[in-house]
Amino acid sequence: MSSSQPTVRPPLRLALTSLLRADFVVFLKNRRTLIVSILLPIFLLVTTNSSKAVQHFGGALFVIGLAIAYGMAATSIMGYALTVARDREKGVFQRLRVTPTPTWTIMTSRLGMQVIANLIIALVVVIFGTTLHHISLSAGQYGLVLLVSILGGAMFLSIGQALVGLVKSADTVNAAGRLLLIALILLASLGQSGALGSAWESISTWTPVGIVMSLFAGVLNLSAWNHTDTLSLAVCVAYIIVFAGIGIRWFQWDAR
Amino acid sequence: MTEDMARSSDTTGNRARANPMKDTVQVVRGEQASTYVIAEEHDDGSLLLMPATSDQAIAEPNPEHRASAVADRQELSEGQQHEPSTILEVSGLSVSYGAKKAVDDVSLQISRGEIFGLLGPNGAGKTSTLSAIEGLVKPNSGTVLVDGIDIRSHPSQAKAKMGVQLQATSFQSQLTIKQIVRLYAGLYGMKLSDPEISDSLKAIGLEGEATKPFKQLSGGQQQRLSLYIAVVHEPVLLLLDEPTAGLDPQSRRQLWTRIEHLRQQGGSILLTTHSMEEAQAVCDRVAIIDNGTVLTTETPQDLIQKHKHDPRVREVAHGEVTLEDVFIGLTGSEIRE
Numbered sequence: 001m002s003s004s005q006p007t008v009r010p011p012l013r014l015a016l017t018s019l020l021r022a023d024f025v026v027f028l029k030n031r032r033t034l035i036v037s038i039l040l041p042i043f044l045l046v047t048t049n050s051s052k053a054v055q056h057f058g059g060a061l062f063v064i065g066l067a068i069a070y071g072m073a074a075t076s077i078m079g080y081a082l083t084v085a086r087d088r089e090k091g092v093f094q095r096l097r098v099t100p101t102p103t104w105t106i107m108t109s110r111l112g113m114q115v116i117a118n119l120i121i122a123l124v125v126v127i128f129g130t131t132l133h134h135i136s137l138s139a140g141q142y143g144l145v146l147l148v149s150i151l152g153g154a155m156f157l158s159i160g161q162a163l164v165g166l167v168k169s170a171d172t173v174n175a176a177g178r179l180l181l182i183a184l185i186l187l188a189s190l191g192q193s194g195a196l197g198s199a200w201e202s203i204s205t206w207t208p209v210g211i212v213m214s215l216f217a218g219v220l221n222l223s224a225w226n227h228t229d230t231l232s233l234a235v236c237v238a239y240i241i242v243f244a245g246i247g248i249r250w251f252q253w254d255a256r
Numbered sequence: 257m258t259e260d261m262a263r264s265s266d267t268t269g270n271r272a273r274a275n276p277m278k279d280t281v282q283v284v285r286g287e288q289a290s291t292y293v294i295a296e297e298h299d300d301g302s303l304l305l306m307p308a309t310s311d312q313a314i315a316e317p318n319p320e321h322r323a324s325a326v327a328d329r330q331e332l333s334e335g336q337q338h339e340p341s342t343i344l345e346v347s348g349l350s351v352s353y354g355a356k357k358a359v360d361d362v363s364l365q366i367s368r369g370e371i372f373g374l375l376g377p378n379g380a381g382k383t384s385t386l387s388a389i390e391g392l393v394k395p396n397s398g399t400v401l402v403d404g405i406d407i408r409s410h411p412s413q414a415k416a417k418m419g420v421q422l423q424a425t426s427f428q429s430q431l432t433i434k435q436i437v438r439l440y441a442g443l444y445g446m447k448l449s450d451p452e453i454s455d456s457l458k459a460i461g462l463e464g465e466a467t468k469p470f471k472q473l474s475g476g477q478q479q480r481l482s483l484y485i486a487v488v489h490e491p492v493l494l495l496l497d498e499p500t501a502g503l504d505p506q507s508r509r510q511l512w513t514r515i516e517h518l519r520q521q522g523g524s525i526l527l528t529t530h531s532m533e534e535a536q537a538v539c540d541r542v543a544i545i546d547n548g549t550v551l552t553t554e555t556p557q558d559l560i561q562k563h564k565h566d567p568r569v570r571e572v573a574h575g576e577v578t579l580e581d582v583f584i585g586l587t588g589s590e591i592r593e
Contacts, residue, residue: 010444014442025431091424092428098445098447100412
């Protein structure tokens with residue numbers, strides 16, 4: 001042991017790089033979650049490929065938006081929240097917290113990997129969906145798809161953060177996450193298809209999945225961008241602020 | 257206390273240390289000094305000693321080998337001699353969980369090169385005290401200075417001076433041992449190359465496990481890796497929460513040898529343990545804590561001397577009073593949750 005230690009903290013850049021590298025390895029080893037999160041929306045696109053089904057959801061662009069929202073919700077709520085809850089329960093965060101690295105870098109690194117996952121899901125689903133529905137996109141539209149993916153992904157991540165902030169046990173996060181995901185999927189699917197009536201259709205429009213659907217449909221067809229899309233953008237930001245606030249305010253690093 | 261680990265206690269609780277450059281070493285027990293020949297010197301710093309013949313003992317009567325508090329301090333590197341001797345200063349520390357007061361006005365000081373044991377029954381407040389020192393829990397009051405740096409106002413700087421081994425260490429299960437070492441070295445500001453990591457793992461006997469995940473290691477291997485990661489940045493203070501819990505005697509012995517080795521290099525160590533025998537053997541001073549309050553702080557020998565006539569201690573002692581008798585006498589015989 002040396003007593004001539006520097007009194008300054010270790011370089012932040014090196015700490016963040018180390019965390020990102022480790023989280024990327026974990027991300028690659030957890031690729032099954034990512035694959036499932038991609039397969040789910042692709043399955044949805046394939047099963048709703050008929051013109052009747054597409055009409056039910058308001059058009060092909062909405063179906064693509066719905067599919068992306070499912071994928072991002074699955075990876076953010078089930079993937080991110082559950083991993084955080086399990087690592088917290090195992091004491092992984094406590095071990096990281098006794099190092100000099102600031103706690104925000106630990107979460108930033110994890111969220112960064114999740115953003116990458118969301119972008120991959122969005123791109124794969126958009127490419128598959130537009131090919132399936134014979135829609136051609138410009139480079140600018142792909143850029144907008146990436147922006148909406150980041151925004152929509154942030155919203156689902158904030159929901160995941162709120163879940164893991166409010167619920168301590170990993171098992172409960174797992175169960176609550178599944179219920180939440182199923183509820184969001186059913187509400188959006190049945191609501192948007194009109195099967196539950198006009199009142200539920202309006203409600204489903206302003207659920208997180210409904211908002212992401214509107215935003216993707218909006219950027220995939222910019223000429224049809226309307227007041228509802230602008231409002232969806234504002235509500236999306238509001239959801240992020242509220243859920244992230246809850247997730248940060250009540251998050252505990254230690255499960256005990 | 258074992259002879260083959262080249263340490264023993266004199267009346268002040270300090271220990272003899274082997275000088276690897278010499279062939280013999282003197283071990284002091286109480287007032288009696290014995291000379292041993294260094295038969296083997298292991299990579300982990302431990303020595304195998306054999307009693308010296310009278311010729312060998314006379315041939316090398318090196319007074320520098322005699323352990324004493326003064327010698328211990330003098331043998332530290334020159335740079336350390338001019339630095340403040342107090343490495344950890346805890347003053348008036350209180351921690352509460354809701355209405356429960358886990359730590360109540362705890363104060364303690366640890367000097368450079370000292371092994372300090374925090375002893376207490378389950379739920380006494382040991383881990384909470386350590387957690388507050390580590391910056392894991394926010395104390396209600398009190399200050400924690402690590403080498404003069406306040407953990408609350410400068411957490412990163414203070415943590416950079418500490419090495420921590422938690423009671424139950426867990427790393428991301430998807431990472432290999434090599435990746436774990438690289439991650440934690442980076443978090444402590446050290447960029448290790450592949451050969452450096454391989455050398456490090458070889459030094460702790462884990463060269464063949466580099467590509468395995470942490471959970472596939474045995475208890476002893478996990479402990480070695482955890483300790484290595486705790487000291488990868490060469491901290492001035494090492495905090496160990498029940499480091500020998502669940503280890504077999506061989507792994508325990510090896511761990512204490514490593515801890516002793518770290519101390520010899522000038523590091524200060526604060527540890528908690530339930531093993532009174534170990535505390536008596538390795539700690540320079542111990543504090544007994546119960547119900548969040550420090551009951552006493554002494555060298556193990558002084559603690560025994562001071563309390564050996566205490567009726568509570570006499571009641572539980574069987575024959576010669578040990579540190580465990582004093583501990584049970586002071587904290588009570590009832591089983592804690």
